[in-house]
Structures are given as structure tokens and as C-alpha cells.
Amino acid sequence: MLQRGAFILFEGIDRSGKTTQCNKLVECLQKSERKPEHWRFPDRSTELGKVINNFLSSKVELDDAAVHLVFAANRREKCKDMFNKLNSGISLVVDRYSYSGMAYTLAKDIPDMDQQWCMMPERGLPEPDLVLYMRVSPEVAASRGGYGEERYEKAEFQKKVAANFDMLKGKNWVEIDAGQPIQKIHDEVMKAVDDLYSSSRLSGPVGK
Ligand code: T5A
Ligand code: NA
Structure with a gap:
């Protein structure tokens, strides 16, 4: 029987190195026979994604x-496609998702927009089999290339986001020290990913 995709x-704060690690993981999985695809949220290529891009770059x-x-609708519009890919045996390596949606909105401390409110539009979306949480201090992240160009890239805000990720941490999470050299992080990522592929977790249906 064909194993479904993983x-x-x-997840992690801005500049924690997610995209760098997604690229390395995808490259590695391509060499095995995992048929990986690299996805990212926000997906800035759709009509909703363009709105998000203009918001993040402070144009609107x-x-x-x-x-x-x-942001949630931008995930929803991709959701059928995600289920189809996973069920056809393709693995999705995804750069940010619902946890970012919640961690960033909650960091704004807006009355009436509590965790339950933030979670509602995420219901029914496919659930990750493995969450690699890239833990890095906001200070280290701020020292990295390109920081400060987008809306949320401010130290005080990033601290709140980091605290929210800690609060949201759930099953299937593996925490990685993302302050280490890129290759060392990649080795830890590969270990967690190999564990996932050799577990029985992928024999059941995609969670939601
Ligand atoms: N957002 C997102 C919401 O508010 N709600 C939502 O629902 C979602 C999905 C855009 C923003 O949107 C918010 C969160 C964000 O503020 P994005 O498009 O993912 O999200 O943002 P990007 O700017 O593309 O990515 P990040 O800023 O998050 O960066 P990454 O991907 O974490 O980091 P990466 O790999 O690009 O690396 C950054 C720099 O550090 C270097 C890299 O070479 C690069 O220069 N680097 C390292 N340096 C030293 N040591 C290491 N281990 C390093 N790893 C990478
Ligand atoms: Na960013």
C-alpha cells in the first residue's frame, strides 16, 4: 500500500531560519523517493496573498x-489541494501555518480576539504530522540578514510571538535550537523527519 505523504x-519567529531549512530538507527528500514539495504561508502568489503582501510591506x-x-483564508484556499497531494503520496514541507496565524495575532493583545477566536477559522484544515519549532532568541534573529523590512519585525513584538509559540506547543512538536550553525540544525531536522517516516503515524489518514 502506498504510504501517504507527510x-x-x-514554525518560528521572523528570521529563525525556516526557509533555509525548508530548502535543505526538500533537497534531501528529493534524493530519497519522498516526492517533496515546498509550500509557504502566506502564499503571496494568490489574490488574497497579494493583499497580505501589501499589508506586510506596509503599503496598505x-x-x-x-x-x-x-491569512486564514489564504490557507483555506489551498486546503483541498493539500489534502489531495498528501493523499497521493506527496510530502509537503511547509514554511509557516496556523500556529503563525495565532501567535502573531495574539501578540497584538486585542480585546475579544482570544485564542478561541483566533483558532476558529483554522478548523478543518489539514493538520501537520510534525512541527519543527525553530527556537532562537529575538536578539539573534534580529542580527540576521534582511531583518526589519517587514511589518512585524520589531524586537518587542517578536518576544510576544515567541511566548505565544511556547503556549501553543502541542503534540507532534519537536523543538530545535535554531541558533546553531545551519548544517547542525539540518542534521537535527533530518533525525526528526526520519523518525516520522519510520513511525506508524503516516499509515492513518491526514489529520484535521
Ligand atoms: N504571519 C504569517 C501572520 O501574521 N499570520 C499568518 O497566518 C502567517 C502565515 C511573513 C510574516 O507574516 C506573519 C509572520 C511574518 O511576520 P514569511 O513570508 O514567512 O512571513 O516571512 P519571511 O520574511 O519570508 O521569512 P522569515 O523572516 O520568517 O525568515 P526565515 O524563513 O525564518 O529565515 P531565513 O531562512 O530566510 O533566514 C533569514 C536569514 O538568516 C540567515 C539566512 O541566510 C538569512 O540571511 N540564516 C542563518 N544565519 C546564521 N545561522 C543560522 N542557523 C541561519 N539560518 C538562516
Ligand atoms: Na519576515
Whole structure:
């Protein structure tokens, strides 16, 4: 029987090195026979993604609740495609997802937009089989290339985001010290991914 694809998610604060590690993992999985695809959220290529891109680069202002829902809708519009790919045996290596949606909105401390409110539009989306949480201090992240160009890249805000990720941490999470050299992190990522592929977790249906 064909094993379904794995949904492998990278989460972390801005500049924690998610994209770097996604690329290395995808390259590695291509060499085995895992048929990986690299996905990212926000997916800036769709119509909703363009709205998000303009918001993140401060070209437009949007209401906080509205923008939370647009980020969630940007996942929703890809959801059928994600289920189809996973069920056809393709593994998805995903750069940010619902946890980012919640961690960033909650960091704004808006009355009435509590965890339950933030979670609602995420219901029914495919659930990751493995969450690789890239833990790095906001200070180290801020010293990395390109920091400060987008809306949320401010130290005080990133500290709150990091605390929210800690609060949201759940089953299937593996924490990685993302302050280490890139290759060392990749080795730890590969160990967690190999564990996933050799476990029985992928013999059941995609979670939601
Ligand atoms: N957001 C997102 C929401 O508010 N709600 C949501 O629902 C979602 C999904 C954009 C923003 O949107 C928010 C969160 C974000 O603020 P994005 O498009 O993922 O999200 O942001 P990007 O700017 O593309 O990515 P990040 O800033 O998060 O960076 P990465 O991918 O974590 O880091 P990476 O790999 O690009 O590396 C950054 C730099 O550090 C170096 C790299 O070479 C690069 O220069 N680097 C390292 N340096 C030293 N040691 C290491 N181990 C290193 N690893 C990488
Ligand atoms: Na960023």
C-alpha cells in the first residue's frame, strides 16, 4: 500500500531560519523517493496573498481582525489541494501555518480576539504530522540578514510571538535550537523527519 505523504511544518519567529531549512530538507527528500514539495504561508502568489503582501510591506493598512481572517483564508484556499497531494503520496514541507496565524495575532493583545477566536477559522484544515519549532532568541534573529523590512519585525513584538509559540506547543512538536550553525540544525531536522517516516503515524489518514 502506498504510504501517504507527510505534512512537515516549520514554525518560528521572523528570521529563525525556516526557509533555509525548508530548502535543505526538500533537497534531501528529493534524493530519497519522498516526492517533496515546498509550500509557504502566506502564499503571496494568490489574490488574497497579494493583499497580505501589501499589508506586510506596509503599503496598505487593514483592520486586525480582517487581516487575521485573510491569512486564514489564504490557507483555506489551498486546503483541498493539500489534502489531495498528501493523499497521493506527496510530502509537503511547509514554511509557516496556523500556529503563525495565532501567535502573531495574539501578540497584538486585542480585546475579544482570544485564542478561541483566533483558532476558529483554522478548523478543518489539514493538520501537520510534525512541527519543527525553530527556537532562537529575538536578539539573534534580529542580527540576521534582511531583518526589519517587514511589518512585524520589531524586537518587542517578536518576544510576544515567541511566548505565544511556547503556549501553543502541542503534540507532534519537536523543538530545535535554531541558533546553531545551519548544517547542525539540518542534521537535527533530518533525525526528526526520519523518525516520522519510520513511525506508524503516516499509515492513518491526514489529520484535521
Ligand atoms: N504571519 C504569517 C501572520 O501574521 N499570520 C499568518 O497566518 C502567517 C502565515 C511573513 C510574516 O507574516 C506573519 C509572520 C511574518 O511576520 P514569511 O513570508 O514567512 O512571513 O516571512 P519571511 O520574511 O519570508 O521569512 P522569515 O523572516 O520568517 O525568515 P526565515 O524563513 O525564518 O529565515 P531565513 O531562512 O530566510 O533566514 C533569514 C536569514 O538568516 C540567515 C539566512 O541566510 C538569512 O540571511 N540564516 C542563518 N544565519 C546564521 N545561522 C543560522 N542557523 C541561519 N539560518 C538562516
Ligand atoms: Na519576515
